[in-house]
Amino acid sequence: MPSQRKHPARHTAPAAAPAGVVYGLLADAPRWPVLLPSYVHVERVDFDGAQDSLRLWHLRHGQVRCVLARRVLHPRERRIDFELTDPLLPGAPTHGSWNVSPQGGGRCLVTLCQDAAAASGQGPDMLEAQVRAQLAAVVEAAERWDRLDELLLSFEDSLHVTGSPEIVYDFLYRIADWADLVPHVERAEVTEDVPGVQRAVLHTSDPGTGDTGVVESVRLCFPAAGRIVHKQTVTPDPVAAHYGEWSLEPDASGVRVACTHQVMLREATPAPGAGARPADARRHVREWLGRTSTEALTLARWHAESALRRLR
Template identity: 40%
Template sequence: MAQPVTHESEHTITVAAPADVVFGLIENVGQWPVTFPPTVHAEQIERSGDTERIRLWATANGAVKAWTSRRELDLKGLRIRFRQEVSQAPVAAMGGEWVLERLPRGGTLVRLLHDFRTVDDDPASAEWIRQAVDRNSDKELAALRDAAEQREQRADLLLTFSDTVRVTGAAKDVYDFLDRADEWPRRLPHVGRVELTEDTPGFQTLEMDTRTADGSTHTTKSVRVCFPYDRIVYKQLLTPALMSAHTGEWTVREDGADTVVTSTHTVVVNPGAVPGVLGADAGVAEARAFVRDALGRNSTVTMLHAKEYAEGVARG
């Protein structure tokens, strides 16, 4: 019986930053959604010493895929090995390694290695996977370089904040309002158009036209991962000019007879866009305040309408 074919790839980049800094960015899975363009959501499931299990949701050739991986972190050797525990078709198995090398002038050579097998050794699947690996690896390495080289400035550009609304209604009804984004144009005053697709249950692609306070409209495109009936996480693939990255989360939890709904945003401000959007005299501080106000206002409006909906259901 023929042995399954194992395909291999290697992608490299040189980063003008210390290896320990680069290693830390790769290790910190929780920040991957705002660091790596393909990553929609990431969670550390467990960690014991230098071994951990992580759960990832990421785009691959435009589709959302999810998997659990085990990682072995070797800071001394500057290596992080990973292996998918259960792969998602057409991937039968996948693993690899981040390998870092200190360079004489203080930089770091990063090598990203992959090996994979396909379901039934299908050649078309192998080509699909290779394209996804090539595309995602190039994006991840470029983003890793930028995050490492701009780490001091990035601390000022990164912004996380939350808003909360209390609801006298059922958590499921609040969740349903947030889940049914296709109904938002008739339910929310700041939403003009929505195109929602959900080819795989729980994985949504959402394109939306949103009206801003000055009357203008901007278009965003997001991938959402839904966890009924308590959480929806998302990442914008197409962001407004002021943001180079934007991820968010809706959480819905019961609190006695009430429900508490919270909207959390994590944003990376795009400094190059600030003068064109806010004027020549504006800086990062003004951009942070503007983004905080605009996103917080729209999210709060959404939660208040979810509150009205759920409380209406409760009243019958």
């Protein structure tokens, strides 16, 4: 069988960050959704310390695509070799590598090479643009390395529900109904062209400040696992990126329901109603997102426990 024609692309960009920092960002794929705009969710399927397998959900031309990745990590050489397979395009894998070269003075060069089969649906111009965009996003994220302690915020809100996990999950899944059920949601527009992949536009209001806004997000629903992950694609100030997950853990008396948040703050953007210090923005976002997620959690519990009372 003749070999498939390939479209190669190779680009290099300087980064004002140590080589070890950039390599660490590339190796730690599960953190990409909060650091790199195009990634919605990353699951590490297996990892033996030198090789890993990933499921990557990312936005491509406005559509959510899932690809499978196999990677070989070379920390000493600061190189990662990868192969990407799109289940919708079997037999047309994309091969490539990331290389990070120290340049001294806390700087480095980052190179992305990608070699896609012609049958992959990526023409030469499209592949070139994709490689340049990926490289630029990694460099931009890496160059914030010395400010990430101030800009990144992670937290969780949870409660226990004495009721059916299925009813709790159904409430969280039916985000289209939240305008009638959740006080901070004024209007919800939801599409689900692919089962389990929701695009949601929520028109919200913050009772604490009176501010209104529009939030757009992608939600990946995994009912068998009791999980819904979400990545905001349009965020209100002072949030630059917001990635989170609703998760259910059934137990003997009901279910523990948790909402986790990973947030990247915008730089030098004052929080509404607060000062311009990073600490003010962190406190505002923690209180605001905590209030809205706790509101939804409380209503989910009310629905599940009310259903249980009716059965009794």
